[in-house]
Amino acid sequence: MKLSLVGMPGGGKSTVGRLLARQLGTSFVDSDAEIEKQLGGETIKDYFARKGESSFRDLESRVIGELLKVPGEMVLATGGGAVLRDINRDRLHQHSTVVYLRSSPDELFRRLRHDTTRPLLQGGNPLAKLRELYGQRDPLYRRCAHFVLETSRPSVNGLVNMILMQLELAGLIDPARVAATVGAHPPAAPRAGEASESGGDAPYTPGT
């Protein structure tokens, strides 16, 4: 099964996705990290400044399309704006089980107030920007998702367990696999600085 995480910047897609993949013993891929790899190490922030958002969205669509074609299981953390394009929403919904990690703009602001890497939040009023983005995107995340999880209260480990249990209830993963992980001592959650790295504990080979 492929599982994709969508949601606002700061929603926990990269952090929860990495830990979830570790718990399931599957590959973890962060589309932002894959984009940066394909850019030869240039950061998304620098690419945004050099080429603009529309060019980034083209790249993002291509990379997400490629990743969804890679055979086998995978946990895919998308970037917060991946749902803006119809084609991405359609592909994600069709080729993976999509979980929307939903958080309020206030909570996102608390998590990201010191962040310097997210180009859309570097202006004068990041909280107002988060509210604006949330207003535009919340309906799109919902449209794309098979499951919606409220993330403001649970810890990262709690969210991983909630996702595993939802997947089990929906008959999408073997209960034995969940039993082996939920309740077991979880591996340490990645530190904030590790949140957008690619690669996981299982091997991953790019699609093209």
Ligand SMILES: Nc1ncnc2c1ncn2[C@@H]1O[C@H](COP(=O)(O)OP(=O)(O)O)[C@@H](O)[C@H]1O
């Ligand atoms: N459920 C949570 N509770 C508390 N902090 C969280 C939670 N989810 C994510 N974080 C923190 O928020 C920050 C942004 O998380 P990240 O995984 O990079 O989000 P995204 O990839 O969705 O933009 C990180 O510092 C992460 O540790």
Ligand SMILES: O=C(O)C1=C[C@@H](OP(=O)(O)O)[C@@H](O)[C@H](O)C1
């Ligand atoms: O919200 C957005 O449009 C973006 C979110 C970022 O990913 P995260 O959601 O992981 O922060 C990254 O893709 C890029 O900076 C654009």
Ligand SMILES: [Mg+2]
């Ligand atoms: Mg991320």
